[in-house]
Amino acid sequence: EPEVTQTPSHQVTQMGQEVILRCVPISNHLYFYWYRQILGQKVEFLVSFYNNEISEKSEIFDDQFSVERPDGSNFTLKIRSTKLEDSAMYFCASSEVGGRFGQANVLTFGAGSRLTVL
Amino acid sequence: AQKVTQAQTEISVVEKEDVTLDCVYETRDTTYYLFWYKQPPSGELVFLIRRNSFDEQNEISGRYSWNFQKSTSSFNFTITASQVVDSAVYFCALPMNSGGYQKVTFGTGTKLQVIP
Numbered sequence: 049e050p051e052v053t054q055t056p057s058h059q060v061t062q063m064g065q066e067v068i069l070r071c072v073p074i075s076n077h078l079y080f081y082w083y084r085q086i087l088g089q090k091v092e093f094l095v096s097f098y099n100n101e102i103s104e105k106s107e108i109f110d111d112q113f114s115v116e117r118p119d120g121s122n123f124t125l126k127i128r129s130t131k132l133e134d135s136a137m138y139f140c141a142s143s144e145v146g147g148r149f150g151q152a153n154v155l156t157f158g159a160g161s162r163l164t165v166l
Numbered sequence: 167a168q169k170v171t172q173a174q175t176e177i178s179v180v181e182k183e184d185v186t187l188d189c190v191y192e193t194r195d196t197t198y199y200l201f202w203y204k205q206p207p208s209g210e211l212v213f214l215i216r217r218n219s220f221d222e223q224n225e226i227s228g229r230y231s232w233n234f235q236k237s238t239s240s241f242n243f244t245i246t247a248s249q250v251v252d253s254a255v256y257f258c259a260l261p262m263n264s265g266g267y268q269k270v271t272f273g274t275g276t277k278l279q280v281i282p
Contacts, residue, residue: 137209139211152199155213
């Protein structure tokens with residue numbers, strides 16, 4: 049069964065360092081997403097990406113965050129200067145059409161990348 | 167604004183008991199979808215069910231059933247004859263209609279522990 053893969057599974061970094069989290073979405077999916085889950089809290093939307101540009105983002109997704117799809121397969125989330133409060137599990141997800149035809153699509157999630165900022 | 171409330175933080179049941187997970191939602195959208203996702207100990211979020219707001223027919227799928235009631239803004243999920251493998255965190259989710267349902271609001275999750 050097709051799956052979304054994420055690397056690394058766990059990254060420990062010092063505050064102020066740049067971090068890149070990588071994801072390989074399902075190959076025929078067109079919409080890509082990043083969500084995060086601070087330990088013990090709910091899953092929060094960060095950003096959605098379609099046709100090589102951001103289509104929706106939340107208030108969490110500030111200038112410290114960026115996303116790109118550099119090579120047509122990987123989808124990355126970069127945090128420029130990490131803060132302690134960025135410590136969380138980051139989930140990548142993809143979906144087939146992202147609601148273009150009036151229906152909310154099922155998201156397929158990866159297993160997550162746990163980021164620990166010290 | 168959208169909101170999903172899962173009032174049950176943790177539930178423990180003994181194997182083979184039935185268990186119902188509650189979800190109450192708030193939305194201004196007249197057309198909307200609701201989802202349940204499961205997060206097993208391995209960490210990934212796994213899709214369980216999607217329902218739309220204009221189909222209130224309740225459904226049974228194996229040991230799972232769903233009770234969607236627009237009048238009370240509830241979308242409850244029942245596991246019949248629970249098994250240890252059902253132990254997980256269960257999230258109710260509501261995508262926002264504007265922007266093509268891309269932004270999903272999740273509840274805080276209900277941790278289900280099934281005791282052998």
